[in-house]
Amino acid sequence: MEFDISWILLGLPLAFVLGWLASRFDLRQLRAENRRAPKAYFKGLNFLLNEQQDQAIDAFIEAVQNDPDTSELHFALGNLFRRRGEYDRAVRVHEHLLSRGDLSRSDRERAQHALALDFLKAGLLDRAEAALNQLEGTPFEGQARLALLAIYERSRDWPHAAGIAHKMHDARQGDFSTRQAHYLCEQAQTCIARDDNAGALALLNQAVDTAPEAARARIDLARLQQRMGDSGAALGTLQALSRHSPAAVPLATPLMVETAIAAGKVPEMQALLQAHYAQAPSLDVLEGLVALQALDATTADTARQWYVQHLDKELSLVAAAKWLVGEKLEHEEFHPQVQRALDHAALPLTRYRCAACGFEARQHFWQCPGCQTWDSYPARRVEEL
The missing domain is CATH 1.25.40.10 (Tetratricopeptide repeat domain)
Structure with missing residues (x-):
């Protein structure tokens, strides 16, 4: 049987035409899919800009289905x-x-x-x-x-x-020395709860070395030293606090008074608090001065004059209410009611307020319970801000 070359001549054009048609079909399908994907994407973007998140999610899901890569x-x-x-x-x-293997690094x-x-x-x-x-x-x-x-x-x-x-x-992502000192203080509190005073003392000394300007480390250290019966060491720690962190003295004033009395150093502490008060009048330091002066029988009657002197410098409802406690009024029978009203009005002014979120609390926190920010509570009361 002889091979007819005419079949080849007829088949080649036919194969070419079929291949061309198939390629055109694939290109049309690809273009249609590509048109659908951007259309769905831009539709989702439009929904997103209009804060229509449900519709945006539906559009993005459609786009992902059209182009999963x-x-x-x-x-x-x-x-x-x-x-x-x-x-x-x-x-x-x-x-x-x-899970995709083709994802770039x-x-x-x-x-x-x-x-x-x-x-x-x-x-x-x-x-x-x-x-x-x-x-x-x-x-x-x-x-x-x-x-x-x-x-x-x-x-x-x-x-x-x-x-x-x-x-x-x-x-060098920031200065975290104060934060590290806080962590050491927190670990020291855990040791104190377990009656491990030696471990707590070591941690607090490390905290002082880590951040010498951090007030909490010295206050916690002085409190522990006082608890261990070493009033002299506690007094020295608090004196160092007044030099390195003078802004924190109001927080430490009650402990300063307690330590000075225990160590028999009342005049020295009184002089230190007076010097600090002269530079930065504070309600807590004022209370400390009144308490120390009241210990001396010769000056006890005039201790409350500190409140009047404070009112000359600051208009303070808290100081006025404290001064009024020991005063005799013309109508003394009404004194209790007036005193309760003033104390109630002054109570919110004695709180501390977070500078980051505004959360107020009766006690001072080193880390805000509201926003978890460290050192966001000033050492001063709301009335003094």
């Missing part, structure tokens, strides 16, 4: 889920990203950081800690360390918090 859409979708509080869905999105680190934030927002602190630890040596290292610091503070894991603060301090 687009990592940016996954990041946008995961962030939206997190903002809405749908942390399980955000975790799935970011874990899906991390920068996108992988970004996805790891996003996953850690998902766990953190969901309150899964153990999983958040593990995810954040994997960000060491990445561009997200600084943010991860700050988040770890917040986790350890929240769980009161002071040794780990101190380790992170030490790393950040060494990496």
Whole structure:
């Protein structure tokens, strides 16, 4: 049988036409899909700008389905889920990203950081800690360390918090010496609760060496020394406090009075408080001066004159109410009612207020219970701010 070359001549054009048609079909389909993906993306962006998060999520899901390889859409979708509080869905999105083998290193680190934030927002602190630890040596290292610091503070894991603060301090991410001193003071309080005064003393001395300007370390150290019966050492610590942290003297004034009486150094402490009061009048220092002067029988009757002198410098309802306690009124029978009214009105003025969030409390806190900020409470009362 002879081979007819005419079939080849007829088949080649036919194959060419079929191939061309197939390619055109694929191109049309690809263009249609590409048109759908950007359209869904921009639709989602429009919804997002109009704060219509439900519709934005639906549009982004459609865009991801049309183009599952687009990592940016996954990041946008995961962030939206997190903002809405749908942390399980955000975790799935970011874990899906991390499971992809074609993800670039920068996108992988970004996805790891996003996953850690998902766990953190969901309150899964153990999983958040593990995810954040994997960000060491990445561009997200600084943010991860700050988040770890917040986790350890929240769980009161002071040794780990101190380790992170030490790393950040060494990496010049800020001055964390005062924060480290706080952590040592917290550990010392734990030792005191276990009656381990020696361990607490060592920690507090270390805190003073770590941050010489930190007021808390010296106040806690003096309180422990006084508790251990070493009034002389406690007095020396408080005198050092007045030199290194004069703004904190009002906080330490009650302890100063107690220590001076125990050590028999009332005149010396009275002179120190008078010098401080002359530079920065304070209600707490005023109370200390009144208490010390009242100890001397020859000056006890005039101790309350400090309140009047304070009123010459500051218009203080608190000082006026305290002065009125020992006064005899023309209608003395009404004194109790008037005194109760003044004390009630003055009570809110004796609180401390956080400078970061405005949270008010009757006692001074080194870390605000409201916003968790350290050293945000001034040593002065609300009336003095």
